[in-house]
Amino acid sequence: MARELLKGNEAIAEAAVRAGLDAYFGYPITPQTELLEYLARRMPELGRAFVQAESEVAAINMVFGAACAGKRVMTSSSGPGMSLMQEGLSYIAGAELPAVVVDVMRGGPGLGNIAACQSDYFQVTRSAGHGDFRPLVLAPATVQEAIDLTQLAFDLAERYRMLVILLVDGNLGQMMEPAELPPFRDQGSVTAPWALSGAEGRAARLITSIYLQPEALERHNLALQAKLTVIAEREQRSAGMWLEDAELVVVAFGSAARVAQNAVEAARARGLAAGLFRPITLSPLPVRHLARLSPRARAFLVIEMNAGQMVDDVRLAIAGRAPVRFHGRMGGVELLPDEVLQAMHHTIGDIRVSGNGSRSFHREVR
């Protein structure tokens, strides 16, 4: 199939359709709305379900209901709507239902603004809802990757009976880039052995998240945690450049990684041994890949479009083996390569001053 100029939100919507999306439920919120609008036309055209819900609370519970039937189902929203969905997300996790949620981030807290931001990293990776659970979180950096990860999101959701959140920066939802859409997938007629469909000819089934006995609820939690362990083992994904000999590793996800890449390229041109590490799965964070870098890397610099959220996880992964610094912008203020480059120089300077940087960070450009 040919590459075409596609808008992030619409590309995600069409990728979901081609992955076999059976039902979409959503509520308008910028910068996600094109996704809902696109599917409002596309889903009925294909005889599939679309409902504009009365709220994100209702939307996520419609997702919950359709997921109970073993169908491929999705909603999309942004920060304020994600906050409203938290109860439903927790029920989906508790009932082990496969579902895909697209969060096209905007600036917060409160009503904030509609500019590009990454301030909901904690919300989706740490506190997507009450109770002990973590969703799988995927963070694309380009429109093409958003398409690819949308398809992967459905695969992972179904493989693990799991909530998968596609965490998209607002600018990525809004921007147009050349990208290639995948072919249509077979929607598949086999329904899951746990799905509800009416008990004709079999024992009645129940989907619930209630376990009144503490021992039973602990067993349920242990099973959920065991699944997360398997996922952490198998599903860590990351990308990188110039990491083989990098002494300063810049860590960034989503569109921030694109800005960081420009800065790293500029640094390399000046002979600095810098590299870029980009987590693609934010939950589980690719900590194994990150830890592998730390013997060589003498410093890490985390770049985010927020006050510093993923940096906490990077520090946990590096576990004191190297200094981890942070630079970020908030409120949707555009992050620029120059300031990242400056932050890189500050990081190196600090390390020299603190005495463990007598060796040069500079390398001959090859």
Added chain:
Amino acid sequence: MTVEQCVYERPAALTAAHTHYCPGCTHGIAHRLTAEVLQELDVLGRAVGVASVGCSVFIYNYIACDFVSAAHGRAPAVATGLKRVLPDRVIFTYQGDGDLASIGLAEVLHAAARGEQITVIFINNAIYGMTGGQLAPTSPVGMVTSSSPGGRDPHLAGYPVRVCELVAQMEGAAYVARRSLHDPAEIRKAKKALRTAFECQLAGRGFALVELLSTCPTNWGMTPEQSLRWIEERMLPVFPPGEFRNVAASNVQR
């Protein structure tokens, strides 16, 4: 020779499990009526129930069909999701008054407005049973509850919400009726209303809701018998039984 004839037995749609309900609670009657109707309409095998959060959260132990338990108040949204992907199945919710008329009012009203092809069974016992007897949106003025110890004072806590009257405003609603479970004649009418509500879904006529006035002897602080009388004396004047909307009967075109 005498011929033994069974005139009354547990419908197969009702499981043999002993319920967890308090003595005198009418959830049991409402369950039985629901099970009988599902069985008589021969739709038990393609029914999916949506349980709510409240004393009836374990309804799936008693009615022998597929069930999902929804979050508090969200059953009509969950039912919407199910029905949109399983249009040929029979989807129903079973909700209390705290669940439906307070935290879940938006979900039930919008499901009705959209004309979702689902059946909502609404148990109005004028109190929050499961959490121990707090004021409900349907508590009559003056009713003493654990969170209105001086009786429901309209200046502080307003007035009861009349759900049927509200839902009947929705064009998408096809059948809306209120019945009571306080005496045998009313119970028979309640069953008929439930039947009509499920038939409405089978015929694709739109959203159907049946409100059933119910007891909560434990949290009302009464004997079962006093409770039945309390429905008659205190609930019927606020919540008059009747059909509030019946689209086929009134020939309203959708």
